[in-house]
Amino acid sequence: MRKTNKMIFISLLVSVGLALSVIESAIPLPIAMPGARLGLSNMVVLVTLVVFGFKDGIKVGMLKSTVLMLVTGSVSSFIYSISGAILSCILMHIAYKYFSKVFSLIGVSIIGAAAHNFAQVSVAVMMLSNTRIYSYLPFLLLISLFSGYFVGLSSTYIVENLKKNFRVLFSRQETI
Amino acid sequence: MTKGDKFLILFIVMLSFLSFAYINRYALSDQERYVSVQVNGQEVKKILYDDQLLGHTIPVESEFGYSLIEIGDMQVRLAEADCPDQICVHQGYVSRIGETIVCLPNKLVIEVKGESGEDYIDIMNY
Numbered sequence: 670m671r672k673t674n675k676m677i678f679i680s681l682l683v684s685v686g687l688a689l690s691v692i693e694s695a696i697p698l699p700i701a702m703p704g705a706r707l708g709l710s711n712m713v714v715l716v717t718l719v720v721f722g723f724k725d726g727i728k729v730g731m732l733k734s735t736v737l738m739l740v741t742g743s744v745s746s747f748i749y750s751i752s753g754a755i756l757s758c759i760l761m762h763i764a765y766k767y768f769s770k771v772f773s774l775i776g777v778s779i780i781g782a783a784a785h786n787f788a789q790v791s792v793a794v795m796m797l798s799n800t801r802i803y804s805y806l807p808f809l810l811l812i813s814l815f816s817g818y819f820v821g822l823s824s825t826y827i828v829e830n831l832k833k834n835f836r837v838l839f840s841r842q843e844t845i
Numbered sequence: 846m847t848k849g850d851k852f853l854i855l856f857i858v859m860l861s862f863l864s865f866a867y868i869n870r871y872a873l874s875d876q877e878r879y880v881s882v883q884v885n886g887q888e889v890k891k892i893l894y895d896d897q898l899l900g901h902t903i904p905v906e907s908e909f910g911y912s913l914i915e916i917g918d919m920q921v922r923l924a925e926a927d928c929p930d931q932i933c934v935h936q937g938y939v940s941r942i943g944e945t946i947v948c949l950p951n952k953l954v955i956e957v958k959g960e961s962g963e964d965y966i967d968i969m970n971y
Contacts, residue, residue, distance in 0.1 A: 768849070770849075771847065771848075771849035772847065772849045772850055772853065773846060773847045773849075773850055775846055775850050776847065776849055776850035776853045779850070779853055779854065779857065780853070783857060803868075804868040806861075806864070807860075807861035807862070807864045807865040807868070808861070808865075810857055810860065810861040811857075811858065811861045813857075814854060814857055814858065818854075
């Protein structure tokens, strides 16, 4: 795959993630909890990690949060989201690369969701300088289980489909 | 879904429940608790928990009567009182913030209070 192709594909992924982030804010959750989100855009980061590797995965995650800040205009949520994106991307990469025999994509995605929540709560602790916010983490972890499970499940299907229909993505030898 | 996934899910569920139980039991209620001793509505003594105070007794005498407070491990009770009904003595230990021992004949109130209860988070918004 040529360099331009790859660039276009990655920017497409970023825009898909952006659209998912905007759409998911319109989907009501059964439980009203601040900070709990579906995390649909995590799907995009996970797929990028699987298809392109760590470097591009973290690029997509950071670009997504940056552009989302420009779209929604909330800087405080940008700080939460980018810290979550970086930590979850690193942990998902480790889980996918070194423990792919132990975890399927579902497990990797759950790890990512949990790491995302942990980073967010940690940043909130730092910003509000109140360690009691950590008491909120168990609830978020429980919710991240559900969202992580479904995100992992759907990215399994996505990766399967990509392998079938976009074989050019997986032929690494031709990459520059 | 591999075995590792199931194990991970189980692990996170257990982790969140255990830490929730821990937070409920210790971290939130443990903050700077002290015992406020009030006679006739006036706070006469303020007892901060300390390891050296463990098992010690503190007498409280006033014109209404005599009572003996015993400090336990992060808990407090009335060991003796000269009131006729002894309800306060039979109540036993109290430990959680907001719990009280009341002895009406002696006009004595023992209340467990939280030092920094004011900045407790009501709501958070991301």
